[in-house]
Amino acid sequence: MDIRQYVIEKGKLAKKASREMATIGTDVKNKALEAMAQALIKNKDTILAANSKDIENGKEKGLSEYMLDRLLLNENRINDMADGLKNVASLKDPIGQVDKMWKTEDELQIGQIRVPLGVIGIIYESRPNVTVDAAALCIKAGNVVILRGGSEAINSNTSLINIIKEAAAENGLPKESIQFIDITDREAATEMMKLNQYIDVLIPRGGAGLIQAVVKNSTVPVIETGVGNxxxxxxxxxxxxxxxxxxxxxxxxxxxxxxxxxxxxxxxxxxxxxxxxxxxxxxxxxxxxxxxxxxxxxxxxxxxxxxxxxxxxxxxxxxxxxxxxxxxxxxxxxxxxxxxxxxxxxxxxxxxxxxxxxxxxxxxxxxxxxxxxxxxxxFGFGAEIGISTQKLHARGPMGLEELTTIKNIIYGEGQIRQ
Amino acid sequence: MDIRQYVIEKGKLAKKASREMATIGTDVKNKALEAMAQALIKNKDTILAANSKDIENGKEKGLSEYMLDRLLLNENRINDMADGLKNVASLKDPIGQVDKMWKTEDELQIGQIRVPLGVIGIIYESRPNVTVDAAALCIKAGNVVILRGGSEAINSNTSLINIIKEAAAENGLPKESIQFIDITDREAATEMMKLNQYIDVLIPRGGAGLIQAVVKNSTVPVIETGVGNxxxxxxxxxxxxxxxxxxxxxxxxxxxxxxxxxxxxxxxxxxxxxxxxxxxxxxxxxxxxxxxxxxxxxxxxxxxxxxxxxxxxxxxxxxxxxxxxxxxxxxxxxxxxxxxxxxxxxxxxxxxxxxxxxxxxxxxxxxxxxxxxxxxxxFGFGAEIGISTQKLHARGPMGLEELTTIKNIIYGEGQIRQ
Incomplete structure (x- = not known):
């Protein structure tokens, strides 16, 4: 398979779905998030079986105890993911909130209304719970998400994605609102970083090496997270x-x-x-x-x-x-x-x-x-997608609001510019 | 001269000055902006002489009438630049404004206070007024600016910079708060795009070609401006x-x-x-x-x-x-x-x-x-540095507030995390 073409296809599907996703009501999003939580619990044996394969492969590859622990799923951790989904469902939906509204000298009424960013790409490492946590936050803020996890967790991630994607689609979200890049080749991540036409923002989650690689190679706008001295x-x-x-x-x-x-x-x-x-x-x-x-x-x-x-x-x-x-x-x-x-x-x-x-x-x-x-x-944001250490767009813990942008809506009565 | 080294030096000076610049009071900034306006008027003959050289060179190079008009300065246009400086002086200083403040469950009081972005790089084309307009807005928002104009306007820009820089320094701004890259080689712009250590954000101003080149090549966060179909x-x-x-x-x-x-x-x-x-x-x-x-x-x-x-x-x-x-x-x-x-x-x-x-x-x-x-x-922002067509950080016309970021300030009484 041509990796570049594969990633572009995912991007196209995501972009297309983002249009529908932006107008979906809060109730539908919450219902879908709760259904995703139930689906995780219901399918925990499938998830644990997939995770065992990753753990086995990891041991063969000689991953450290620390890395294996990050990779490991168990019943408690699956319950935590499900609770995380329910928690996100309970948070206030930022979409549609008007932060400011004013009138200009020309009597135009201008409002800044919160809208989704559109398509958010997440490139992350071995912890499979990021798959669920990141998807939940992106969806609640009306975004489509393209996930690209680490190769060590590929079986766990594939299983999690299948389960939450099905639950989301059955409960009113666009079928393509959660995209998963299941090619573990590094080239797939590199192609994501060039997908300006389809991805609005990339958020790397992981160690300093991953984050710097994304910052250096991405032409898509990046939110840098993480390093704290x-x-x-x-x-x-x-x-x-x-x-x-x-x-x-x-x-x-x-x-x-x-x-x-x-x-x-x-x-x-x-x-x-x-x-x-x-x-x-x-x-x-x-x-x-x-x-x-x-x-x-x-x-x-x-x-x-x-x-x-x-x-x-x-x-x-x-x-x-x-x-x-x-x-x-x-x-x-x-x-x-x-x-x-x-x-x-x-x-x-x-x-x-x-x-x-x-x-x-x-x-x-x-x-x-x-x-x-x-x-x-x-901080009281209910959940976070990461901690921004850059100055553009978001600084510090990023909650739902940081996964949105504004658009200026202008009510006129025929005004033209002099 | 080693261009890379030259650009890095400018970056270092800028970064260093940004620390002092961030704490300078509104009155000092306003006084400096007004002094810069007066200096332009006082030195208009020098500016016009420098601009004549650019126009002459432009004609020799066969620039179109349209390009020559963009390049041209005259008394009116110098007055406009001076008025622009005075106008920026009259705008409300966004620095220090606390957008939100709340208390957490742990009784921490968290506020989001507006602070400068730090060092802003502007890469622009032939209109020399951008030199003055962009510097004014960056300074008012407490930033240091690194300007890199088009080669056609190098004499005009050098003259304008010398004049405003001197007036700024004589009126309390850090000597290095306005940096100008006076190397017209394209490599200088390319090096700016890699200066993550010293530049917090790059704003390209000009045609679609320039903007796309910056978006594609910059590892520094970019605010994309401009194209409007x-x-x-x-x-x-x-x-x-x-x-x-x-x-x-x-x-x-x-x-x-x-x-x-x-x-x-x-x-x-x-x-x-x-x-x-x-x-x-x-x-x-x-x-x-x-x-x-x-x-x-x-x-x-x-x-x-x-x-x-x-x-x-x-x-x-x-x-x-x-x-x-x-x-x-x-x-x-x-x-x-x-x-x-x-x-x-x-x-x-x-x-x-x-x-x-x-x-x-x-x-x-x-x-x-x-x-x-x-x-x-x-929109009522008083002035703008450009119109953002991206979704991160700023969307639509960008005024002073869009040239700032926030920091979270937290007042505690000994709280530790459980």
Whole structure:
């Protein structure tokens, strides 16, 4: 089969379906999402059988335990996917909402109404639940979705797609509203990135390598998600107990995610009091510390941090520690090494809190809270498709509204331009 | 000189300046813009002398009269640029505006505050006024701008940049807040498109060729502007006099711009009454008509329209005319040939007006008004940097707000994630 032609065909079907999809009512979308949830539960044996094949193949290929765990489905995980679908059904439909409406000097009434983006392409890696989660959010926002998952999960994804696609079509959604690229060849993903005629936006979900490949090769507009080299600056006015709790939470509650903290910047005035206590608790969690030379003077059993450490998103039980002379040095450090994801200051100084909020350029800037809150459901969006680290269109957690765009609707009475 | 290195240096200077630029107050920005306006007036002889060189070179190169006119500066046009600067100074500063603020279940207070995009790259063609207009809008929204104009205007642009840059720096803006790529080699533009590390967004301004080249080659996020194959559908319930006035306005008031109408779709029930009258008036304006076979039966002296005509943005005194059987056929035609810019229905039928608004996918959808209103100042934005025809980030006329992004600012009291 000609891969290019295959992908173009999927694009055409998607584009065509997007026209019908854009005008489908909220009730129909919700009913379909609920039916998809039921279908997952009903067909769980089929899904688990398909998943076993992927797990078997993965073991043969020598995938790590970590990768195999990401790939694994079990009854709980299928229930979670079904609950996710029901949750999305319960969220407010953003389509049709008029954000602003005004009258011009010519007495034209102009409104900005929320409409679907159209066709959304998702390129993702091995977790099969992305198939269901991403499809649900795209559909609820009135979009058609083209999914392209990792080759390791091909059997699981194919099974999931067959089940949700059938349930969607039987419940009033266009037959082609969920498209799946079942060619695992890398060329299929590359062709998707050139499909400007049929795809309105591409959202890569996965590791830094995947995301950079999509950003570099795509001519379709991309929303960049993910990489988070997040910092916590502990000001000399901080409540040190609060600072300790927040650092422990941001580092250890789930270290493998993008909103976990990777480096802490500690004001020199409180470093001697703060670091020994913190160090004890970090060790209790098995966190390896890498510190600057002043840190090493205070808590001797840390490894030395190199320049590379400041730039690394560990995604692991490792924390870099730097003692700084001032808030200015902290802000400078974050300007140099931050990835514009999530940054926090722990302080009780009003002016410093305001400076940090104003001067730090990131998707989420915190005063006295853990960076781990940068998340669609924590923000109150109900669910998220990812966390945008770019500045165009969406910044931070992306919920349903970020999967829409606006159109200007203009009511006239015969106006012509002078 | 190594062009790549040269462009990277400009990018570095811009990025560095963007940090200071983001925190500059409204008063300083306004004062600088007004000083820039005064400087243009004061130095008009220098500007005109530089422009004469470009015009001379252009004539030697055999540029068309049309191109030479775009390139030409005179006292009026310099005054217009100065007025444009003063106008931008008078607009409301979007920076610091909090669009939404809410409290989460964890009692975090989250606000979305408007911040600059950072560094904006503008790649444009021969009109030197873009240099000043684009710089003004970018600066007012707190951004640093990197300008890359066409080679034909290099002397004019260099002169304008020297003048506004000096005035800006003398009035409190960072010295490097306006960057100009004065290498006319195409490679310089290509390098800009790869400058992800230093440029946050690229906005191409010019013809379809330039825009497509930027969309295809840029790894930096792009806002696509411009191409408008705009339609007016005249429903059988339309007020025919109103329809006539609107078609004449949308076709002839300024045919070379993207919001001019290119094709009209006329309901068969009123075609015999409407087309002969319209045809007379169009001829009076020297408009060439190209019609479908039914159109030709009604007004014989039209050229036959080919499929290519339906897809062409003439930007000229040419109008394609098609008689359609129904609003459905009109919507189908626009779905197939439209460029999602501006589309209008002339109707007195309520349901048809609502269907058109709902089903047409375009940046601006009009009921009973001319497509010529798709314009930042007509929309009431005060000025515009271009008209986005893509769906990400901005759609339709882009004013100051579209040159900003948001950041999430989060006020906590020690919250950690459970």
């Amino acid at each position: 997040c910092h916590i600056y502990i000001d000399d006015s901080a409540d040190l107990k609060m600072a300790e709790d927040i650092v422990i939470n941001a580092k250890t509650q789930r270290p493998a995610v993008c909103n976990a903290a990777e480096t802490i910047l500690v004001h020199k005035n409180i470093a001697k009091e703060f670091l020994p206590e913190l160090s004890k608790r970090l060790k209790g969690y098995g966190v390896e510390m890498r510190g600057c030379h002043i840190t090493k003077e205070i808590i001797s059993d840390v490894k030395p941090a190199s320049k590379e450490d400041w730039a690394t998103e560990y995604l692991d039980y490792i924390l870099a520690i730097k003692v700084v002379n001032s808030i200015d040095e902290a802000i400078d450090h974050i300007f140099e090494y931050g990835t514009k994801h999530s940054e926090a200051i722990i302080t009780n100084n009003y002016l410093n809190s305001q400076r940090f909020l104003k001067e730090i350029d990131a998707a989420a800037v915190y005063v006295n809270a853990s960076t781990r809150f940068t998340d669609g459901s924590q | 705009c339609h007016i559908y005249i429903d059988d319930s339309a007020d025919l006099k109103m329809a006539e006035d609107i078609v004449i306005n949308a076709k002839t008031q300024r045919p070379a711009v993207c919001n001019a109408a290119e094709t009209i779709l006329v309901h068969k029930n009123i075609a015999k009454e409407f087309l002969p009258e319209l045809s007379k008036r169009l001829k009076g304006y020297g408009v060439e008509m190209r019609g479908c076979h039914i159109t030709k039966e009604i007004i014989s002296d039209v050229k036959p329209a080919s499929k290519e005509d339906w897809a062409t943005e003439y930007l000229d005194y040419i109008l394609a005319i098609k008689v359609v059987n129904s609003i459905d056929e009109a919507i189908d035609h626009i779905f197939e040939y439209g460029t999602k810019h501006s589309e209008a229905i002339i109707t007195n039928n309520y349901l048809n007006s609502q269907r058109f608004l709902k089903e047409i996918d375009a940046a601006a959808v009009y009921v009973n008004a001319s497509t010529r209103f798709t314009d930042g100042s007509q």
